[in-house]
Amino acid sequence: MKRVLVLVVLAFVATLLIRTVLFTPAAIETEEAVSFKVDAQQVAAHLSAAVRFATVSPPPPQIRDRPVFDQFLAWARSTYPELHQLPTAVVGEHSILLKWAGKNPQLRPIMLAAHYDVVPVVPGTEQRWTHPPFAGTIADGFVWGRGALDDKSGVIVMMEAATLLLKQGFEPERTVYFAFDHDEEIGGNEGAAAITELLQSAGVQLAWSIDEGSFILNNVPWHDLAGSQYQRRREGLPLPRLNRQR
Ligand SMILES: [Zn+2]
Numbered sequence: 001m002k003r004v005l006v007l008v009v010l011a012f013v014a015t016l017l018i019r020t021v022l023f024t025p026a027a028i029e030t031e032e033a034v035s036f037k038v039d040a041q042q043v044a045a046h047l048s049a050a051v052r053f054a055t056v057s058p059p060p061p062q063i064r065d066r067p068v069f070d071q072f073l074a075w076a077r078s079t080y081p082e083l084h085q086l087p088t089a090v091v092g093e094h095s096i097l098l099k100w101a102g103k104n105p106q107l108r109p110i111m112l113a114a115h116y117d118v119v120p121v122v123p124g125t126e127q128r129w130t131h132p133p134f135a136g137t138i139a140d141g142f143v144w145g146r147g148a149l150d151d152k153s154g155v156i157v158m159m160e161a162a163t164l165l166l167k168q169g170f171e172p173e174r175t176v177y178f179a180f181d182h183d184e185e186i187g188g189n190e191g192a193a194a195i196t197e198l199l200q201s202a203g204v205q206l207a208w209s210i211d212e213g214s215f216i217l218n219n220v221p222w223h224d225l226a227g228s229q230y231q232r233r234r235e236g237l238p239l240p241r242l243n244r245q246r
Helices: 002-022 040-051 066-079 152-167 191-201 228-234
Strands: 088-091 095-100 110-115 176-181 208-211
Touching (some): 152 176
Antiparallel strands (some): 095 176
């Protein structure tokens, strides 16, 4: 019996070794880098404006300040009119899903998602903020405030990038969905769930999606988590899944 076990282990190890030696990784596809001009000051001003909307997701059962969410969406429509020409569904009252149809319907769509709600400011900590959380201060080369990083930065850069490309007449090869949701910080039960249901009911099978991804940061303690590794972990989701994984 012992000899059989040893033989099995040896065969296993030999198989591993042979497969390792013979393994050839799939070629990595690379894309040509695209160069374009970004008006950094304007993007910063837009992010600053976005921060000034206190789109706070309060812990249930408190309800959100609905007019502020309406105002944020209205601001986004007027700031990014080209993007909002795309077919848009409003779901869960304050989340939006935009569809940018691709040239090749044979290709599965992708989805880029970000949330514009923010967590509350802990009462009593207001004085400890370097700049007030909802002032959208631009100072020392940064936009300061609640949501400047998590995750209005994601919302704004996607809206900026898509607008830039739309203005140039760019058409994506495959369909791109943009999902901007309003209740990620309290679980996404209204926004993300409704977007997922909408996509599933339409029979949409995504090739992949990225939600809240990703930051490129320097000199912060959780850099590794927030950087590209975080993004990679979120890629390759076979089904539309928003905000259910953190
Ligand atoms: Zn977030």
